[in-house]
Amino acid sequence: MEMITSKDNARIKNAKKLYKKKNRVDTYLVEGVHLYEEACQSDAEIKQVFVTEKFGHLPDVTLVSDEVMKFLSDAETPQGIITEVSLPSDQLVPSLFTKLLILENVQDPGNVGTMIRTADAAGFSGVVLTKGSADVYSPKVLRTMQGSQFHLPVVQDVEALTCYQQLADADVAVIATTLSDESVDYKTIKTPEKFALIMGNEGSGITTETANTADILAHISMPGQAESLNVAVAAGILMFSLTD
Amino acid sequence: MEMITSKDNARIKNAKKLYKKKNRVDTYLVEGVHLYEEACQSDAEIKQVFVTEKFGHLPDVTLVSDEVMKFLSDAETPQGIITEVSLPSDQLVPSLFTKLLILENVQDPGNVGTMIRTADAAGFSGVVLTKGSADVYSPKVLRTMQGSQFHLPVVQDVEALTCYQQLADADVAVIATTLSDESVDYKTIKTPEKFALIMGNEGSGITTETANTADILAHISMPGQAESLNVAVAAGILMFSLTD
Numbered sequence: 001m002e003m004i005t006s007k008d009n010a011r012i013k014n015a016k017k018l019y020k021k022k023n024r025v026d027t028y029l030v031e032g033v034h035l036y037e038e039a040c041q042s043d044a045e046i047k048q049v050f051v052t053e054k055f056g057h058l059p060d061v062t063l064v065s066d067e068v069m070k071f072l073s074d075a076e077t078p079q080g081i082i083t084e085v086s087l088p089s090d091q092l093v094p095s096l097f098t099k100l101l102i103l104e105n106v107q108d109p110g111n112v113g114t115m116i117r118t119a120d121a122a123g124f125s126g127v128v129l130t131k132g133s134a135d136v137y138s139p140k141v142l143r144t145m146q147g148s149q150f151h152l153p154v155v156q157d158v159e160a161l162t163c164y165q166q167l168a169d170a171d172v173a174v175i176a177t178t179l180s181d182e183s184v185d186y187k188t189i190k191t192p193e194k195f196a197l198i199m200g201n202e203g204s205g206i207t208t209e210t211a212n213t214a215d216i217l218a219h220i221s222m223p224g225q226a227e228s229l230n231v232a233v234a235a236g237i238l239m240f241s242l243t244d
Numbered sequence: 245m246e247m248i249t250s251k252d253n254a255r256i257k258n259a260k261k262l263y264k265k266k267n268r269v270d271t272y273l274v275e276g277v278h279l280y281e282e283a284c285q286s287d288a289e290i291k292q293v294f295v296t297e298k299f300g301h302l303p304d305v306t307l308v309s310d311e312v313m314k315f316l317s318d319a320e321t322p323q324g325i326i327t328e329v330s331l332p333s334d335q336l337v338p339s340l341f342t343k344l345l346i347l348e349n350v351q352d353p354g355n356v357g358t359m360i361r362t363a364d365a366a367g368f369s370g371v372v373l374t375k376g377s378a379d380v381y382s383p384k385v386l387r388t389m390q391g392s393q394f395h396l397p398v399v400q401d402v403e404a405l406t407c408y409q410q411l412a413d414a415d416v417a418v419i420a421t422t423l424s425d426e427s428v429d430y431k432t433i434k435t436p437e438k439f440a441l442i443m444g445n446e447g448s449g450i451t452t453e454t455a456n457t458a459d460i461l462a463h464i465s466m467p468g469q470a471e472s473l474n475v476a477v478a479a480g481i482l483m484f485s486l487t488d
Binding site: 118123144146148151222227228233234237 | 354358362364365366367388390392395396464466467468469470471472473474476477478479480481484485487
């Protein structure tokens with residue numbers, strides 16, 4: 001098998017561009033064995049797989065030198081396998097609207113990835129990210145998400161108020177989380193048949209418009225002294241509390 | 245007021261050494277205005293405060309140049325205030341033993357900091373870290389912990405099995421979390437009057453010895469497809485479920 005040994009190779013250069021959102025058309029890169037396996041088991045189409053010799057036994061792969069892998073990789077210690085996978089169609093479909101997590105302007109990639117992973121664990125029907133949230137297909141979100149994008153629909157760049165209107169039209173109860181205690185404690189909420197849980201920005205929370213459109217405003221009562229919870233921890237507490 | 249302008253100044257060099265655990269005797273550094281204020285309001289003794297001119301109006305501070313601040317700081321964009329604070333006495337005292345979080349060999353600083361912050365929010369009596377866990381007074385743990393070390397006792401470098409024996413002697417119910425579902429679902433646990441919740445290592449969970457000594461082995465049932473939860477998210481779900 002031939003091996004790509006130059007970082008200037010056009011396929012390598014084009015692949016590396018996919019880390020940046022503006023360069024992505026219909027594919028993105030995932031790194032490591034676990035995400036390669038998840039991609040293979042999913043509905044996603046695999047466009048190409050770059051590997052070092054260690055993974056040369058896998059079918060339909062493109063061999064690259066260690067140096068080229070290091071150039072292409074976003075990891076400090078590359079595992080030696082990077083897969084180019086098709087992006088899902090970013091569509092808000094009604095089937096999403098049963099048990100939905102909405103991230104409104106959540107900016108930390110680690111928080112975004114962790115919340116999508118938790119929504120997957122809790123059996124949510126999908127995750128929607130409004131415009132202004134971290135890019136789902138960036139390396140750091142992909143690392144913390146651990147393949148959950150292959151398990152449930154994740155839709156990004158959604159216009160928040162348009163989405164909330166669609167939810168209202170579909171009789172979905174919108175539960176928005178606030179940072180103040182001038183709202184109901186989450187433990188008193190009886191899980192609605194169809195609901196969407198909105199988590200807001202790390203610093204400023206949900207917007208005033210969102211608070212005005214929500215059916216239920218909820219918070220987590222904190223008996224201790226910390227001023228707030230990490231948003232991903234708060235989302236975990238709420239999602240599992242709403243899961244029967 | 246005089247200003248320290250050299251990175252070779254002995255006070256600066258000695259302070260910077262405090263980021264490493266092996267160099268700490270009885271003080272550590274916290275960075276930023278929020279932690280300075282938290283330190284002032286706490287029982288901790290403030291040894292010295294290094295500031296740039298921006299914070300020169302504060303009492304009893306040592307002025308340093310922007311360059312020296314940048315050298316001393318662990319942040320990408322230093323706020324301009326670093327406080328040297330006394331370490332608390334690392335003692336396992338019986339008053340800790342009512343609602344305790346134990347981190348057994350948890351290694352990611354972000355996870356450790358987030359869990360201590362969550363324990364603080366949930367009104368826990370203290371947090372114990374066994375030997376092998378991330379260093380509580382490292383910059384990354386301090387950043388994610390957001391000052392919770394000033395709100396509740398945090399004891400590190402504890403020998404796990406010695407601690408569990410002390411808990412047993414004090415009739416504290418030990419709840420250890422497992423990664424398998426061969427244990428009880430957390431939702432079925434009635435909160436014991438006095439309990440300790442053990443969270444295990446990110447990859448391997450709790451040790452076999454710990455599983456054998458625990459009174460209750462618990463897991464979080466996951467209706468979805470994700471293989472596991474982030475340990476800090478899992479800890480949040482469990483701590484708030486055990487909080488009435």
